[in-house]
Amino acid sequence: MEKDVQILEDVTIRFAGDSGDGMQLTGSQFTNSTALAGNDLSTLPDYPAEIRAPAGTLYGVSGFQLHFSNSDIQTPGDSPDVLVAMNPAALKVNLKDLKKNATIIVNTSAFDAKNLKLAHYDSNPLEDDSLEGYEVVQVPLTQMTMTALESLSISIKEKERCKNFFALGLMYWLYSRPIEATLEWIDEKFGKLPLIQEANKKALMAGYYFGENTELFTSRFHIERAKLPEGTYRNISGNEATAYGFIAASVKSKLPLFLGSYPITPASDILHELSRHRNFGVKTFQAEDEIAAVAATIGAAYAGSLAITTTSGPGLALKTEAVGLAVMTELPMVIVNVQRGGPSTGLPTKTEQADLLQAVHGRNGEAPVCVLAAATPADCFDVAIEASRIAIKYMTPVIMLTDGYLGNGSEPWLVPPVDSIPEIPVHFVAEGEEFHPYSRDENLSRPWAKPGTPGLEHRIGGLEKAHITGHVNYDPDNHHFMINMRQNKINKIQQDIPDLEVRGDQKGDLLVLGWGGTFGAITEAVTKVTKTGYNVSQAHLKHMCPFPKNTAEVLKNFKKVLIPEINLGQLAKLIKMEFLIDVESFNRVRGLPFKSSDIEARIIEILGEQK
Amino acid sequence: MSDKTSVIETKKLTAKDFSSQQDVRWCPGCGDYSILAQMQRTSPDLGIPKEKFVWVSGIGCSSRFPYYMDTYGFHGIHGRALAIASGVKIANPDLSVWVATGDGDCLSIGGNHFIHTCRRNMDIKILLFNNRIYGLTKGQYSPTSEKGKKTKSTPFGSIDYPFNPPAVAIGVDATFVARSVDRDPKHLQAMMQRAAKHTGTAFIEIFQNCNIFNDGAFFDLTEKDRKADNVVMMEHGKPLLFGKENDKAIILDGLTPKVVSLADGKYSVNDAWVHDEFDRNPARAHILSHFTEMEGFPVPFGVFRQIEKSTYDGDTHDQIESFIKVKGQGDLNKLFMSGNTWTIE
Numbered sequence: 001m002e003k004d005v006q007i008l009e010d011v012t013i014r015f016a017g018d019s020g021d022g023m024q025l026t027g028s029q030f031t032n033s034t035a036l037a038g039n040d041l042s043t044l045p046d047y048p049a050e051i052r053a054p055a056g057t058l059y060g061v062s063g064f065q066l067h068f069s070n071s072d073i074q075t076p077g078d079s080p081d082v083l084v085a086m087n088p089a090a091l092k093v094n095l096k097d098l099k100k101n102a103t104i105i106v107n108t109s110a111f112d113a114k115n116l117k118l119a120h121y122d123s124n125p126l127e128d129d130s131l132e133g134y135e136v137v138q139v140p141l142t143q144m145t146m147t148a149l150e151s152l153s154i155s156i157k158e159k160e161r162c163k164n165f166f167a168l169g170l171m172y173w174l175y176s177r178p179i180e181a182t183l184e185w186i187d188e189k190f191g192k193l194p195l196i197q198e199a200n201k202k203a204l205m206a207g208y209y210f211g212e213n214t215e216l217f218t219s220r221f222h223i224e225r226a227k228l229p230e231g232t233y234r235n236i237s238g239n240e241a242t243a244y245g246f247i248a249a250s251v252k253s254k255l256p257l258f259l260g261s262y263p264i265t266p267a268s269d270i271l272h273e274l275s276r277h278r279n280f281g282v283k284t285f286q287a288e289d290e291i292a293a294v295a296a297t298i299g300a301a302y303a304g305s306l307a308i309t310t311t312s313g314p315g316l317a318l319k320t321e322a323v324g325l326a327v328m329t330e331l332p333m334v335i336v337n338v339q340r341g342g343p344s345t346g347l348p349t350k351t352e353q354a355d356l357l358q359a360v361h362g363r364n365g366e367a368p369v370c371v372l373a374a375a376t377p378a379d380c381f382d383v384a385i386e387a388s389r390i391a392i393k394y395m396t397p398v399i400m401l402t403d404g405y406l407g408n409g410s411e412p413w414l415v416p417p418v419d420s421i422p423e424i425p426v427h428f429v430a431e432g433e434e435f436h437p438y439s440r441d442e443n444l445s446r447p448w449a450k451p452g453t454p455g456l457e458h459r460i461g462g463l464e465k466a467h468i469t470g471h472v473n474y475d476p477d478n479h480h481f482m483i484n485m486r487q488n489k490i491n492k493i494q495q496d497i498p499d500l501e502v503r504g505d506q507k508g509d510l511l512v513l514g515w516g517g518t519f520g521a522i523t524e525a526v527t528k529v530t531k532t533g534y535n536v537s538q539a540h541l542k543h544m545c546p547f548p549k550n551t552a553e554v555l556k557n558f559k560k561v562l563i564p565e566i567n568l569g570q571l572a573k574l575i576k577m578e579f580l581i582d583v584e585s586f587n588r589v590r591g592l593p594f595k596s597s598d599i600e601a602r603i604i605e606i607l608g609e610q611k
Numbered sequence: 612m613s614d615k616t617s618v619i620e621t622k623k624l625t626a627k628d629f630s631s632q633q634d635v636r637w638c639p640g641c642g643d644y645s646i647l648a649q650m651q652r653t654s655p656d657l658g659i660p661k662e663k664f665v666w667v668s669g670i671g672c673s674s675r676f677p678y679y680m681d682t683y684g685f686h687g688i689h690g691r692a693l694a695i696a697s698g699v700k701i702a703n704p705d706l707s708v709w710v711a712t713g714d715g716d717c718l719s720i721g722g723n724h725f726i727h728t729c730r731r732n733m734d735i736k737i738l739l740f741n742n743r744i745y746g747l748t749k750g751q752y753s754p755t756s757e758k759g760k761k762t763k764s765t766p767f768g769s770i771d772y773p774f775n776p777p778a779v780a781i782g783v784d785a786t787f788v789a790r791s792v793d794r795d796p797k798h799l800q801a802m803m804q805r806a807a808k809h810t811g812t813a814f815i816e817i818f819q820n821c822n823i824f825n826d827g828a829f830f831d832l833t834e835k836d837r838k839a840d841n842v843v844m845m846e847h848g849k850p851l852l853f854g855k856e857n858d859k860a861i862i863l864d865g866l867t868p869k870v871v872s873l874a875d876g877k878y879s880v881n882d883a884w885v886h887d888e889f890d891r892n893p894a895r896a897h898i899l900s901h902f903t904e905m906e907g908f909p910v911p912f913g914v915f916r917q918i919e920k921s922t923y924d925g926d927t928h929d930q931i932e933s934f935i936k937v938k939g940q941g942d943l944n945k946l947f948m949s950g951n952t953w954t955i956e
Contacts, residue, residue: 036951181951225955234952244946251943258702278934280941283701283927288727292694295687295724299667299698302685303706307698325688415952418943451683451699451706454662459631459678461668461686471633472678 003212004219010069011175011223012077015167016094017086017107019062020052022164027064028410029168029185033177034068035235035412038225041068042520044076044593045408049265049348056110056118061093070224074520074527076409078595084167086110086141088119095131103135105170107163109142137216141166141207148206154195162203169207176222179208229414236413238377238406239266242310242336243273245384247280250306252385253392253424258300258307259284260293262315265348266404267338270310290318294335298322301331302460304428304450306388310336313355314345316399320363323397327367327486329460330438330446332391332398334384339403341591350591351404353516354567359399360545360574366483368490370394371545373401375519378413380406383542389424394493395445401544403566405593406517431455437470443496444489446470493546500548504530504537510607511558513583515541515571518564518594525599534607541571552579560584562606564599624655631681642793642819643672646740647679649796653803654680659707666709667696669716671747672821673740676711690720693728696735697923704924707807709736714755715745718774722754729785731923732811738803739776739816744825762824776816777900777915781893787813788896788915793820794833798844798912805914811922832910845899845913850883853909860884861908868898870907888914 015030017023024045034041044065053060067077082103085091087110098104111126125131126138145163152159165186172179183201190197211217236244250257257280261271275284283305287293294309301307311319316337326333339355341347359371370390374383380402387398429435429449437458438446449456458470466473467481502511504526514522519540526538539554541547555561555575563572564586572585586602588594629651637643654664664682668674670689677684683706687695692710700708717725717739728735744762745751751764755776759768780788787809791802799817806813818829831841843853843861851861858874860883871878887895896916902908935941 032951036953038953038955228955230955232948232952232954234948234950247941247946248943251941256702258698260698277941277946278931279938280946281931281935283931285697285701285927287694287697288723291691292697292724292727295691295694296698296701298687299685299695299700300702301698302695303665303699303702305702307702321688322691329685415947418947450703451665452662452703454660457662457664457682457684459633459684459686461677461684462670462688463686 003217005176005222006219008221008223009071010067010073011082011221012065012067012080013082013084013171014063014065014080014094014097015084016061016063016090017164018053018055018089019048019050019060020055021062021086022161023047023062023064023086026164026168027066029182030171030177031066031410032185032235033172033179033181034066035233036178036181037176037223039068039070039223040073040226040228040412041066041235042073042076043067043410044405046592047349056087056089056115058089058093058119061090063090063094068223070226072226072228074524075596076593078597084171086163086167088115088121088125091125092119092121098134100133101135103137104131105137105139105167107141107167108138109140139170139210139216144206144210145203148202149199152195152199152202154199158196159199162199165200165203166207166210169204170211173208173211174217174220176220179204228412231414233412233414235410236378236381237269237408237410238374238380238402239269239338239408240273241378241380241413242384242400242402242407243270245381246274246306246308246334246388247277247282248381248421249385249388249424250280250282252421253306253388253426255304255306255392255426257282258297258305259310260287260296260300260307261285261310262287262290262293264290264312264315266340266407267310267312267315267336269407270336270338290315291322294319294322297333298326298329298331301326301333302329302451304448306392307332308334308336310338312338312340313342313358316355316358317362323369323399324363324365324367325462326397327363327369328462328465330395330486332395332448334387334391334398334400336400336402338407339401347591349404351517351593352566352589352591353403353518354570354589355401356515356544356567356570357573359401366487368487369545370396370398370490370493371401372398373516373542373544374406375516375540375542377406377409377411381413385421390493390496392424392426393445393496394443394489395448396490401516403517429453429456436468438465439468440485444485444492491546494549497543497548499550500539500541500554502537502539502554505535506537507557508535508537509559510535510562510603511537511539511555511560512562512564512599512603513539513541513555513571513575514564515544518566521594521596521599522564524596525603528596528600529603534603536603536607544571547578555579555581560606562586562603564594564602566594624661626651626655628661629654629681631679633678635679636675637672638823640822641672642742642821643676643740645793645796646738646799646817646819647676649799650680650738650803653800653807657707657804657807659807663705663707664709665696665699665706666711667692667699668711669721671713671716671745673711673713673819674716690716691724692716693721693724693735693737697728697731697733700733700735700924701927704734704928707736708734709738711738711740713746714739714741714743714753714776718754718776718779726779726783729780729783729812729814732786732920734811734922734924736806736813737815739814740819741776741816742819742821742825743773743828744821746821746824750824775900775903777814778897780814781896781900781915784893785814786811786920787917788900789814790816790818790912790915792818792829792833792912794829795912802914805917809917811920841909843902843909843911845886845888845911845915847886847888847914850880850885852880852883863895863898866894866898868902868908870909888917890916891918
C-alpha cells in the first residue's frame with residue numbers, strides 16, 4: 001500500500017514508558033538515525049533517579065524528547081507534537097506537556113485494569129473523552145511484538161522486552177528514518193546473544209512493516225536535511241564533548257591526562273568516556289570519595305599532569321576545601337560541575353543552574369578561581385579546552401560549569417579539523433634554570449616545577465606562602481600582599497578572553513543576558529519576538545569569573561537587562577554587585593530546561609504588547 | 612660516560628643533604644625529632660636519587676615533616692595526604708612517594724583514604740606517627756587513645772574503643788605492615804629501609820612520644836628497665852622470645868597465642884612460635900597485631916607481614932601499554948570521527 005508523504009519543517013517527539021522499558025535507548029537510537037538523516041536536532045532525556053522504579057507507577061516514568069528539523073534549531077522543543085506512551089502512567093504524566101492537537105501513539109496492550117489503577121485513572125482514557133482534541137493512534141505494541149517473535153525460543157519476558165524496538169521501528173517508518181544504523185547497533189550490542197539479537201531485529205522490522213501495512217496511518221512524514229554549515233558532523237552529548245575536549249587539550253598541551261573522579265549523576269558519563277581511552281595515555285582514577293578524587297587530582301597536577309576532576313553539585317561541596325588548597329598551591333586543574341537540582345541530594349537526574357555562586361564564591365578565605373560555563377552540548381568541547389588553557393597558563397584551578405541538560409542532551413557537532421585546535425604551551429622549569437617556587441611571570445603565574453627534576457626540590461602546601469620563596473610565612477603584610485596577588489592573577493585573565501558579543505542591536509531597550517545551558521531557549525525566544533517586530537538583543541556569558549572586560553559597557557547600552565536563569569537570580573546578583581546596575585530576573589527552578597515560550601512571554605511582558 | 616658525570620654519580624649524599632634549611636618547629640623533646648633524624652640518615656642509602664623523593668602530608672604535628680626534608684614536598688589538608696600522594700604516584704610512578712601522618716590525620720579524618728590506599732596496594736610508604744593524642748589542636752583524645760583516657764575533650768574518660776593500626780592495615784590486606792618506635796633509632800632505620808625496598812603500600816606504625824600532651828605513653832616499651840618484659844621483636848624465621856634473659860616465649864595453641872616461661876623446663880625454644888613475615892595468609896599477622904590489647908602479652912616490634920602483589924600504579928601503566936599495543940597510540944581525528952558521521956557539502 002503506497003502512502004502519502006507529507007513534508008514537515010520540524011517535529012518534536014517524546015518517547016515515554018517505564019524506566020525499565022528502554023526509553024532512553026529508544027530515544028538515543030532515534031536520535032542517531034535522525035542525525036544520519038541530516039536533520040538538525042536537540043534532545044532532552046528526562047528520567048527518574050530510581051533505576052527500576054516499580055513498573056506502571058507515575059514516578060517510574062522515563063522520557064526522552066527529541067526535536068529535529070530541516071533548519072538550525074536551538075532547543076529540544078517546548079511541547080511535543082507526538083507522544084509515544086508505552087503505558088497509562090506515561091500518558092498521564094506527559095499529557096499536559098503536549099501541543100493541543102498532538103498525536104498520541106499508545107500501547108493499548110498496557111492499558112489493563114492494573115496499570116490504569118497504578119496510574120490513578122478512574123476510567124480508561126482511551127474509552128472516555130479525556131483525550132478529545134488529540135489524534136490518538138491505538139496500537140497493541142506489546143501484543144504485536146509477542147506475535148512477531150512467536151517462533152523464537154526465548155522467554156515471554158524476553159520477548160516482551162523487545163517492544164521498544166517495535167515502537168522504534170514504527171516511528172522510523174512514520175518519519176522516514178534510515179533503519180540500518182540501529183540494525184548494526186543491535187548486531188554489535190547483542191552479537192554474543194544471537195537469540196536476543198534476532199528478537200530485537202525482528203521486533204524493529206515488524207514495527208517498521210506494521211507502519212507500512214496498517215491503515216491506522218494514511219500518510220508518513222519526511223523532514224528535509226537541514227542546511228547547516230559545510231563539514232563533517234556527528235551527534236554528541238555534552239558529557240562526551242567534555243571528555244573529548246580534555247583529550248584534545250591533553251594532546252595539544254602534550255601533557256598526560258589524569259582524571260580523579262567519584263561516580264555521581266549526571267557527571268559519571270565523563271568518567272566512563274575517559275576510561276575508554278587509555279590509548280591516549282589517559283589515567284582515570286575512580287577514587288573512594290569526592291574528596292579523594294580532587295586530592296588525587298591536585299597530586300597529579302603537582303606531578304605535572306593535565307589534571308581534572310568531574311562531579312556534580314554535592315560533590316563540589318565536598319571538594320571545596322581541596323579547591324582552596326589548589327588555589328593556595330597555585331596548581332593548574334579543572335573541576336567540572338555538571339549541575340543538577342539541589343540543595344542536598346535534590347533532584348539528581350534533573351537540570352539546574354544553582355551552583356554559580358558556589359563556584360564563584362563557595363570557599364573559605366579569599367579563594368578566587370576562574371569559572372567558565374558551556375552553552376550547548378557541543379560547546380562543552382570548546383569550554384573544556386579553554387578551561388585547560390587558562391588553568392595551565394595562569395596556574396590556577398578552573399571550575400567548568402555544565403548541567404544535566406547539557407551533559408545528557410545531544411546535538412550535531414561540526415567536527416573540527418585537528419589542526420585548527422591551537423597548541424597549549426606549557427613550561428616546566430628545567431634543571432639548572434633559576435627557580436623560586438613563588439616568583440611570578442608576566443601573567444602573575446608561578447613556575448611549574450615537576451618532582452623528579454634534579455635541583456628543584458621544594459615544598460608547597462596549604463599554609464600561607466612568602467612571596468617569591470614560597471616558604472611558610474605568617475607576616476601580616478605578606479598575607480595581605482599574597483591575598484591580592486592571587487586575586488589580581490584571576491583578574492588578569494580578563495585581558496585574555498573574548499569580549500562579550502551582542503546579537504542584534506548594540507544599543508536598545510532590552511538585552512537578554514544568559515549564561516550556560518539556557519542559551520538555546522533564550523536564542524529561540526529572542527529570535528521569535530524579533531520576528532514579530534520587537535527590538536531585543538541577546539548576549540551570552542561563557543566566562544563567569546572574571547567577566548569579559550566589556551561587560552559593563554555592553555550592559556549600560558540597554559535600558560533594561562533581563563536575566564533568565566534556572567535558579568533564584570545568581571547571575572543577576574553577581575551583575576548587580578559588580579556593575580551596580582539594575583536587572584530584571586526571570587527564574588523558573590523546575591528541574592527542567594526553560595521553555596522558550598516562557599522567556600518569550602516575559603520579554604513581551606517587559607516591553608508591552610505590540611501596538 | 613665522561614669522568615665528570617661518574618664523579619657526580621658516585622658522590623655519596625649524607626643526612627645533611629636531606630635536611631632543608633627551615634627551622635624545625637616541633638616542641639623540644641618531641642619524638643618527631645628522632646623520626647626526622649632517622650629518615651634523613653636512611654635516605655642516602657636507599658639507592659633513590661634525591662629528586663625522586665616526594666614527601667606528602669596532611670595536617671597535624673607530624674605533617675610538618677615534609678618542610679624539613681630537602682626533597683620535593685607537599686603539605687596538604689587534613690586527612691588527605693594519601694589521596695594527594697596517590698595522585699602523585701599514579702601520575703608519575705617513577706617517583707618514590709612517602710607520607711608522614713599522625714593518628715588523627717591517618718585514622719580519623721583520613722581513615723577512608725588509609726584503607727583504600729592499602730586495598731589498592733598503591734606504591735606509597737606511610738609513616739604513621741602514633742602518639743595516641745591530638746597534639747596540634749592541643750590535647751584531645753585520638754582514635755588510638757585508650758578507652759577511659761581523660762583528655763580535654765573527655766574529662767570523664769574516653770568512651771571510644773581505639774583503633775589498632777596494624778590490625779586495620781592487615782585487615783585491608785596491606786602488603787607491608789611494620790611497627791617501630793621513636794626511641795629505637797637503629798630499629799626505626801631498619802624498618803624505613805625495609806619499607807623503601809617494598810613495592811606496594813608499606814605501612815609503619817611508629818610509637819612516638821608527645822612529651823606535652825601524652826608524655827610517657829610508651830615508656831614501658833622504651834625504657835631500659837621495663838622494655839625487655841614488654842616488647843617482643845619479630846624477626847623472620849626466629850622464635851618469638853622476650854624477657855631480660857629471653858626466658859619467655861609465645862606459643863600458638865591452635866589459634867590461641869600463649870605466653871609461656873622457658874625457665875621451668877616445661878617448654879623449650881623449640882615450642883615457640885616461629886615468625887614468618889612472608890606468610891600469604893594474614894591470620895598469624897592478625898593474631899600478632901592484637902597483642903597490644905592482650906593482658907600479659909608483649910608488644911611486637913618489627914615486620915608483621917610482607918607479601919607481593921601488583922600495585923595500582925603499576926597496573927595503570929600496564930593497562931595503558933597493553934591497550935596501546937592493541938589499539939595503537941590515540942589519534943584525535945579518529946576519536947572525533949568514531950561512531951556515525953555525516954557530511955554536509
